[in-house]
Amino acid sequence: MSMLRLCNRIRNNVPLTLTSSRLIHSLQFATVKAEEISASQPAEVLNLVQGNWMKSGNWNTIPDPLNGEPFIKVSEVDENGIKPFVESLSKCPKHGLHNPFKSPERYLLYGDVSARAGHMFSQPEVSDFFAKLIQRVSPKSYQQALGEVYVTGKFLENFSGDQVRFLARSFGVPGNHLGQQSHGFRWPYGPVALITPFNFPLEIPLLQLMGALYMGNKPVLKVDSKVSIVMEQMLRLLHACGMPVEDVDFINSDGMIMNKLLLEANPRMTLFTGSSRIADKLAYDLNGRVKLEDAGFDWKILGPDVDEVDYVSWVCDQDAYACSGQKCSAQSLLFIHENWKNSSLMSHLNHLASRRCLDNLTIGPVLTVTTEAMLEHKNNLLKIPGSKLLWGGEELENHSIPKVYGAIKATAVFVPLDQILKAEHYELVTKEIFGPFQIITEYTDSQIPMVLNALEKMHAHLTAAVVSNDPLFIQDILGKTVNGTTYVGLRARTTGAPQNHWFGPAGDPRGAGIGTPEAIKLVWSCHREVIYDVGPVLHSWKIPPST
Secondary structure, eight states: OOHHHHHHHHHHTSOOOOOHHHHHHHOTTOSOOGGGOSSSSOEEEOEEETTEEEOOSEEEEEEOTTTOOEEEEEEEOOGGGOHHHHHHHHTSOTTOSOBTTBOTHHHHHHHHHHHHHHHHHTSHHHHHHHHHHHHHHSOOOHHHHHHHHHHHHHHHHHTOTTHHHHHTOOEEEEOSSTTEEEEEEEEOOSEEEEEEOSSSTTHHHHHHHHHHHHTTOEEEEEEOTTTHHHHHHHHHHHHHTTOOTTSOEEOOOOHHHHHHHHHHHOOSEEEEESOHHHHHHHHHHTTTOEEEEOOOOEEEEEOSOOOOHHHHHHHHHHHHHGGGGOOTTOEEEEEEEGGGGGSSHHHHHHHHHHTOOTTTTSSOOBSSSOHHHHHHHHHHHTTSTTOEEEEOOSBOSSOOOOTTSBOBOOEEEEOOHHHHTSHHHHHHHTOOOSSSEEEEEEEOGGGHHHHHHHHHTOSOOSEEEEEOOOHHHHHHHHHTOOOSEEEESTTOOSOOOOTTSOBOOOSOTTBOOBSSHHHHHHHHOEEEEEEEEOOOOOTTOOOOOOO
């Protein structure tokens, strides 16, 4: 199916009657139209530094993830081009662009910018523009893409008005004598960096970027070049909403060049969202001055109380396979209590997986794992005694997805619990496959300690779900696990990451959160204590003996 035809089919499912001329008129910030990006009309992505949009001499051509045709040209900075970015960060002092004692009017400025941007996102033509642009570079269903846009818009609304300055709220404690008080303040780091991945090309970078700006920092932002066009357009929208053009630098480059920039510019803090391997390298290179939201091999436990099988099945399918499994919160390992065996759960899961198709992008290109690698992983798992393929395990049919990406059907492999725990199998079973791939196992009441042992051995603790309304069962699992974002109850899921609650890992002092006031303050500010001691000194005071 051609991309134009696919876009038209998606558009027909959306209650919009806007004409092309209306879209152009309404989106004065935009320099592209998602439906028109193609090999014959390739889009260009520029860099932003010191308030100026600029091209470099190097162009990275991005292949269309649906047909492999070159459709976006990204102006990437090479080693000789990082100097302006280094200089830009070096101009920002450690005390930031604003703080409680300096330029406090900028807190109000960003409350206003957020309010205007949030209003823009409430307009159907703007939300449709970003949803379709997201689909174009990180193919997912229209509903999933629009959900990302919705969360972003609500986040902006949440931090409008006075909410930005409330992030910098201080506290005071009485001192030991008259005139003495201690005050705690949230303080910016000054020059900072953000590196974000491909899978949520709007929500992750925008929420973290705004948090950095709210707290008074000067950020340089790098988004995966495959999808950086989305944030390039978002920055143009923010400029139209009143954000000073000098406040954010935006760089396109490969990983090596970005690493060199970080080493030369020496930002006071770097936020990284992505793989554990790169996260650990950055932590070492930057002497620990990092906050990380790295890989997530996320688990779900279906408890002993069987109920609402249709609903639970649907949530399990969404958690494992929405966005083709390319969520750091995707359900990777599903523990099913034996009581569910007599229900229709497994047949429902099989049916729901089989109805996903490329036509509506409920299954689609996997941008970081090839088809060959995923099928090899499946074959390796099937060598484990007692394992079996439950569904999927095949390449998608009749597709034109390029070989540099992956294209497989929604897949599940059953592995017995006792085999998972064996040393020779554990790392293989818990290897994160950033695609539509999950492991399923079963357990009994007597095997709950084995389940907890399997969870204890994991190294990534992002999301989890305990699907049960049994309070004692929930209490037992929660008390012996650590995942930073854990959903419990019959409606529990592993994915979602809305703007109304903390989303981030636990168990790691480097862990970053996103979306809430607590997350913003943790990631983008540090504590500064100011102790006022103004007197008076008693008239009767005399110099005491030395101590």
